[in-house]
Amino acid sequence: MTDDDTVGDEDVEQDTAGRYGPFAYLSAPNASLYRRVMRVLMSEKERFTVHMRSDAVYVALQSDGGGTVSEAAVSETAVAEALERLAQPSWGNLLAFADSSRVTALEDFYRRRMLYQLSREGEAAERALAQYDAALGTRGALQSVALEDIVVLLTQLRNTIVQRADGHPIDTAATHQALRTLHDRFSELAENAVAFMGSVQRTIDLHDADVEAFLAYKEQLIEYLERFIRDLLTRGATIAAMLLEIPDDGVVALAEIAAEREAADAAPGEKEHAFDVTRDRWVAQWTGLEGWFITAPQRESEAKLLRARARAAVPALLAVVRALHDNAGGRTDRTQDFLALASWFARLPSDGDRHRLWRSAFGLAPVRHLSVTAETEEAWDSVSLGSSTPWRDAPPLKLSPQLRRTGTYERRGKPAQVTDRTAAKAMLAAEAEAEAAQTGAARRRILTDGPRSLSAFGELDPEAFRLFLGLLGDALASMGPRASTSTVHTSDGELRVTLRRIDDAPPMALVTVDGVLTGPDHIVDIAPTSGGGAR
Incomplete structure (x- = not known):
């Protein structure tokens, strides 16, 4: 350690004084060395080695390899100084004790020999950092096996409740173990699902960071998502049905069994309080399990939201692959050009400016210079x-x-007068206004005011049915054969159409003046977009 390092450490000490002192070394100049020393002490404590000397830590650092070549090359003096710094009260990661076990001569009493041990604060900080590193390194997973385990555990607990109601003796230890395992498997399922869907979204958003890697595993990823969706649909319904079969008093009984066994280890005088707290905690955890799988009137279940999110990820991945292929093939697409032009129109302050931009972009100006005989x-x-x-x-x-x-032609005499087209323009404007009013009325007639089934629509007039049929066709084309939901917008962006497939839907019929349209029933939601409307 140098003088600059010491000054830097003192500055950090002032900034991190207080209960978070054990984290202070992370921002110190020698943070990498401190981190390695703490990992060595933590590893040795897991092997039931409580105290370590400086030379033992140095030997362990030589064998750990370090993160880089420069980290591996560390001197024994630097290790001793790092241990001493970590043991100072301002940080408090280590506890230092005088080592007199190896004193064999008088001069050994004058040498500073110390034994180092992890403090409670230092151990807590190290475990928190290990958890942080593990959270950054995990990508999560969609655990179909966890769903199967939850079904097995719920079956066991349901049988326990039935035996208790019939007056038969129950195995409290097995029941408690089943509850703990159920909690652990459910927690892993929920946490891993959140982490995995987050990683999938980052893959979709940042696909161009590593195009070859994305294209290499996209088929496996899509197959993985489809398999989990299928398992979640079947086993999730089974789990929801089993949770509904277990009564509230049965849940309380299971919570009391678990609370009684856990409170048995409580300190004297705290058993009753520990029992109440533990019972309430188990009841709350069971409520969270029900909320994850059972849909309530005021909210959808987490399993249903996860299934919808996983389904939406499949077409999103396919769209990314299609875009990558288009970019690789050099395909010319004018969509972005028109979007840029639309943004220019939106930013212009007046209609006159928009008309000038229109003439500049498309060159649709009158051709008065051309004439025929x-x-x-x-x-x-x-x-x-x-x-x-x-x-x-x-x-x-x-x-x-x-x-x-x-190549030129000059007509002698009086020039021809420009044709007055005011009446024709007024007629066209009136026709356009009438068509717009007719279309707006048709749009208002097909607004759903929330999701509704196709079979709930009444008889539609020809204009409204023509518009409705076009929107329905666009939504079905966007959905494709595999997806269960799709969202499309009209060409002017004023209407948003959301179509959702109904599993095992019965046939429906739409009555019009021109005939009857039949097909499988769907849920449709036609609403104005934000800031727009069915004018």
Whole structure:
């Protein structure tokens, strides 16, 4: 350790004074050495070695390898100074005791020989850091086996309640052990599911960080998600049914059995208090288990939310793969161009600016400089032309020989007047306003005011049914054959349509003036988007 290290350590000591002193070494200049020393002492304590000398710690550090080459190369003096620093009261990670067991001469009394032991605070801090490292390193998992174990344990507890109700003796030790195992398996299931779905979301959001690795395991990941969804759907329903079969007094009885066995080890005078606290804790944990698997009217169960989130992750992963393939193939997509243009329109302050941007972007300006001869206009009026008329059957466009020869044509005399199209524009505006009003009325008629089944829709007029059928087709196409839910928006972004498949849905029929539409029933929710509306 150098003088600079000592000064830095003193600054850290002032900043971290108090009950969190054992964490102070993490921000000290020699934090890596302190961390290795603490891990060595923690490892030796797990082998029931209470005290260690400085030379023993040094030998252990030489064999641990360190994080890097520079960490592995540490001197015995540096280890002794690190132990002494960790044992100072300002940090309090270690306890130091004078070592007189190896004194063989008078001069040995004048040498500083110490035995070092982990303090309670230092051990607690080290365990917290180990838990922190483990939490960062885990990716979680979707544990289908845990679901099966929960079914087995609930079956055992349900049989225990039945035996108790019939007056038969029960094995309290086995019941307590089943409750503890149920709590542990459920906690692992919930925590690992949260961690795994978080890692999946990070994989979706940061897929371009390692494209090859993502493409290599995406099929296994999708298969893994689908298998867990299937298991959660079947076993989750079984667990929910078993939890509903266990009465409240049976839950209290199980909690009292567990509380009585755990309170038996309580200190004298605290047994009754420990019994009440432990019983309430077990009842609360059982309530959390029910909330995870059973859906209530005011909220959906955690298992159902997890199943929906896992299902949504599958199409999201497929969309990422499709985007990666499109980027790798150099596919040109104008979607981003139109989105950028839409954002420019939204930021402009006035309609005049938007019109100028429109003309600049698309170049749709009047072509007053082009004109045809009177003979051409008469030929167009004499025949009925449509969009499907071939060019060879249409009257020819006659050009002036001067225009063909010189490329310019100046008509002598008074210039032709610009046609006044005010009446035509007013007619088109009136038609557009009428169509918009008709479409807005149709949109208001199909709003659901919350999720509802297709079979709940009454008879729809042709305009509303045409709009409804288009939205339903877009939602079904987005859902695909495997997904159970999909959300789409109209082209103007004003309506949001959420469609959810019903398992084993009965057939439904929609009555219209043009006929009857039949098919499997679905849950549909048609609502205005945030900030929009069915105008």
